Amino acid sequence: MGERATHRATRRATQDGRYWQVSRGRAAAIAGAAVLPAALAIMAAAQPGQQPAAAATRIAAEAVRAPDPSRTLAPAVTMRAWGTNNDGELGVGTRTPLSDIPVQVKLPSGVTVTAARAGCQDSVALTSKGTALAWGDDTFGTLGDGGTATVRTKPVAVKLPKGTKLTSIRAGCAHDLALTSKGTVLAWGLNKYGQLGDGTTKNRRTPVQVKLPKGTKVTAISTGCYHSLAITSTGKLYAWGYNSRGQLGDGTAKNRHTPVQVKLPSGDKASIVAGGCDYSLASTKDGLFGWGQNDEGQLGNDSTTSTATPVLVPLLFRGPGPGTITSLFAGCDHSTALFSKGGVLAWGNNNAGQLGTGTTTSSDKPVGVKLPTGVSIKSIASGCFSSLALTTTGALLAWGENSSGQLGTGSTANSDLPVPVDLPPGLLSTSIGSGPGALHSLAIFAASG
Numbered sequence: 001m002g003e004r005a006t007h008r009a010t011r012r013a014t015q016d017g018r019y020w021q022v023s024r025g026r027a028a029a030i031a032g033a034a035v036l037p038a039a040l041a042i043m044a045a046a047q048p049g050q051q052p053a054a055a056a057t058r059i060a061a062e063a064v065r066a067p068d069p070s071r072t073l074a075p076a077v078t079m080r081a082w083g084t085n086n087d088g089e090l091g092v093g094t095r096t097p098l099s100d101i102p103v104q105v106k107l108p109s110g111v112t113v114t115a116a117r118a119g120c121q122d123s124v125a126l127t128s129k130g131t132a133l134a135w136g137d138d139t140f141g142t143l144g145d146g147g148t149a150t151v152r153t154k155p156v157a158v159k160l161p162k163g164t165k166l167t168s169i170r171a172g173c174a175h176d177l178a179l180t181s182k183g184t185v186l187a188w189g190l191n192k193y194g195q196l197g198d199g200t201t202k203n204r205r206t207p208v209q210v211k212l213p214k215g216t217k218v219t220a221i222s223t224g225c226y227h228s229l230a231i232t233s234t235g236k237l238y239a240w241g242y243n244s245r246g247q248l249g250d251g252t253a254k255n256r257h258t259p260v261q262v263k264l265p266s267g268d269k270a271s272i273v274a275g276g277c278d279y280s281l282a283s284t285k286d287g288l289f290g291w292g293q294n295d296e297g298q299l300g301n302d303s304t305t306s307t308a309t310p311v312l313v314p315l316l317f318r319g320p321g322p323g324t325i326t327s328l329f330a331g332c333d334h335s336t337a338l339f340s341k342g343g344v345l346a347w348g349n350n351n352a353g354q355l356g357t358g359t360t361t362s363s364d365k366p367v368g369v370k371l372p373t374g375v376s377i378k379s380i381a382s383g384c385f386s387s388l389a390l391t392t393t394g395a396l397l398a399w400g401e402n403s404s405g406q407l408g409t410g411s412t413a414n415s416d417l418p419v420p421v422d423l424p425p426g427l428l429s430t431s432i433g434s435g436p437g438a439l440h441s442l443a444i445f446a447a448s449g
Contacts, residue, residue, distance in 0.1 A: 079105040079113050079125065082421075083383075083406035083440025087121040088153030089136035090440060095153055100405030100412055101422045102443065106154045107133070115431055118383065118438035119171035120225070125155065125442075130165035132158040132178060140174045141205030142189035148205075159206045160186070172223035172275070173437045178207065183217030185210040185230055193226050194257030195241030201257060211258045212238060224275030224330070225437045230259065235269025237262040237282055245278040246308025247292030253308060263309045264289065276330025276436045277384070279306075281313075283325040288313040288337070296333040297364025298348035304364055315345075315366060329382035330436055334400075336387050337366070342376045344369040344389065352385045353416025354400030360416055370417055371397070381441070383434040388441050389418060394428030396421035396443060404439040 080102035081090040088095050091105035105123075107113060113133070116125040122136030122143065133155035134143040144158035158178075160166070164186070168179040175189035175196060186207035187196035194201055197210035212218065212230065216238075220231040227241030227248060238259035239248035246253055249262035264270065265286055272283040279292030279299060289310035290299030297304050300313040315321075323340030334348035334355060345366040346355040353360055356369035369387075371377065376392040386400030386407060397418035398407040405412055408421040421443075423429075431444040 077112050077444070077446055078427075079107060079116060079442065079444050080423075080427075081105050081118075081123065081440060081442050082408040083118075083438070084404035085440070087137035088151050089118065089121055089123050091123060091135040091153065091155050093153050095151065098405045098412075100402075100408065101410050102408050105135075105442075108155060108157075113444055115169065116433040116442040116444065117169055117171040117176075118433060118435040118440050118442055119176065120173035120384075120435070120437040120439075122171060122174070122176075123155075123440070123442060124158070124169050124171045124176050126166055126169045130167070130181065131160060132166055132169055134158050134176065137174070140190035140203045142174045142176060144176060144188040144205065144207055146206045158188070161207065168221055170221050170223040170228075171435045171438075172228070173225040173277075175223065175226075175228075177210075177221050177223050177228055179218055179221045179230075183219065183233065185212065185218050185221060187228065190226075193242035193255045195223075195226055195228050197228060197240040197257070197259055199258050210240070213259070220271075220273060222273045222275040222280075223436065224280060225277040225332075227275060227280070229262075229273045229275050229280060231270045231273055231282075235271070235285070237264060237270040237273060239280065242278070245293035245306055247275070247278050247280050249280060249291040249308065249310050251309050262291075265310075272325060272328045274328040274330040274335070274436075276335065277332045279330060279333075281328055281330050281335055282310070283328055283337075286312075288315060288325060288328075290335070293333070294364075296349035297362060298330070298333045298335050300335060300347040300364065300366050302365045313366065327380050329380055329387070329434075331382040331387070332384040332437060334382070334385070334387075336369070336380055336382050338377060338380045338389075342392075344371060344377055344380060346387065349385075350416075352401035352414045354382075354385050354387055356387060356399040356416065356418050358417050369399075372418065379432060381432045381434040382436070383438040383441060384436070386434075386441075388421075388432050388434055388443075390429050390432045390443075394430070394446075396423065396429055396432065398441070406434075406439050406441055408441060 082102045112128040113125040124134045135155045145156045165181040170177045178186045188207045198208045217233040218230045222229045240259045250260045268286045274281045291310045294306045322343035327338040350362040379390045381388045389397045399418045410422045427445045433442040
């Protein structure tokens with residue numbers, strides 16, 4: 001398989017000879033400083049079979065840690081990151097191995113960010129002015145600033161074409177995408193498999209335009225680990241890049257250096273798309289579809305058979321349904337969907353508890369994430385083996401693999417149930433982000449009061 005990410009238990013993926021490794025243990029519920037009511041935090045912290053009083057003692061122990069100056073009340077708008085930091089992807093100015101609690105990203109003075117995504121070894125953020133910042137590993141030009149540095153531990157400006165205004169950004173494994181206000185798509189970074197969509201396999205250190213069919217206007221984008229996707233204003237879905245497992249959905253296993261149309265059912269129209277590591281998902285007029293790698297049931301179609309064309313994901317519910325899909329994320333080999341009534345479903349590999357069901361049993365069809373009672377979810381995000389949720393009250397929950405601190409709980413223990421992210425008091429999150437191959441997470445905050 002060479003440089004292709006295999007993404008299995010204790011897996012090692014390569015990017016042109018550069019290695020990153022993830023080790024996964026058994027999932028266990030963990031404690032974080034409570035951002036939800038105290039009773040909820042104690043319940044979430046309890047280990048299986050552990051009494052609430054013992055969980056309370058663990059929370060109290062967290063509360064008396066030495067004060068961290070970086071965790072005082074933040075400015076009106078700020079960004080924090082947590083998880084792996086071997087390549088400076090947390091943006092704090094250092095390359096310390098990891099942070100298991102959210103730390104403040106060192107944004108340029110006067111810059112406000114509105115959205116962020118995590119790549120395998122980099123991060124990218126959208127600013128309120130429609131520009132982009134990036135930081136972390138830059139071996140293949142992933143930061144898009146035109147420089148030759150291999151690592152940037154603080155955000156730098158992506159060199160956009162003059163007059164360009166961005167509306168959306170996404171991060172893969174060493175390549176990034178951006179959607180412009182004119183409906184065009186820009187890409188930069190690693191291009192070995194054609195994931196930049198410019199008709200070549202040449203890496204790009206500054207953004208180039210994706211060669212979509214003439215007259216195409218794009219309304220949504222996504223990145224897998226080594227492939228890219230886009231939805232047009234007419235509901236067509238295009239994909240390009242790595243395709244060894246059929247993740248482009250064109251019926252082949254051939255890499256594509258320019259976009260090809262995904263073979264959705266005739267007349268169907270896509271509205272939401274999510275790229276994972278070697279597979280893809282889309283919510284359409286006709287339902288939820290998946291295609292590509294399926295060895296862990298990540299397509300959710302009640303099988304583990306991979307497919308090069310989209311297959312329908314059955315969504316069966318007892319009683320009233322959860323509404324329509326509003327958000328869709330794909331990780332290394334698990335998937336997560338948020339519904340309009342606040343419910344969250346997940347499917348695929350669950351060795352690290354990334355399905356949030358309270359077990360480590362994998363599922364090849366959607367199952368409900370066990371959210372704390374009374375909690376409503378506003379948005380979700382998924383990393384490689386973990387997931388993140390933003391509640392309607394601005395709190396954060398996380399679950400799954402945590403060896404790099406990507407749950408942000410002040411621990412590196414896995415959790416098979418959603419638990420609170422350890423945030424300083426007074427912070428309310430407005431946006432969250434991760435990425436299909438990421439071992440770190442990002443969130444934007446506004447200070448309360």
